[in-house]
């Protein structure tokens with residue numbers, strides 16, 4: 001059975017007709033072509049599928065699109081504005097905080113929420129916030145450095 005839904009993603013509203021069992025992750029990637037959100041474990045363990053719903057991190061592999069109607073969904077595709085990278089994206093690129101990049105979208109979105117709630121986090125606070133996002137490549141040091149650098153720059157700019 002399919003259901004018709006209206007989803008607001010990165011400020012744009014999309015009408016989709018999807019099987020009721022499809023996850024938000026599958027609808028974002030397969031129906032809306034937003035492949036920045038990555039498909040990892042599908043079990044809620046790796047964090048690669050993280051998106052923001054009303055500004056809070058949500059594992060899209062465990063979320064049903066029907067629960068998302070009328071709520072603002074943000075994916076990594078919405079982070080850069082007017083062709084300008086978000087300070088987190090800029091810092092990740094400069095410091096080489098992404099290697100294969102598979103975990104990067106989920107980490108960027110989780111870190112964005114952290115910096116909105118806590119503009120000057122300590123390193124332990126950054127580690128705690130990112131604890132649900134696994135990375136197989138970087139050893140985390142560069143990721144933590146990049147979040148700190150972005151926080152500094154965002155603090156200086158405000």
Ligand code: FES
Pocket residue numbers: 038039040041042043044045046047048049050059060061062
């Ligand atoms: S794919 Fe969702 S937590 Fe791993």
Ligand code: FES
Pocket residue numbers: 097098099100101102103104134135136137138
């Ligand atoms: S950069 Fe490869 S999994 Fe994190």
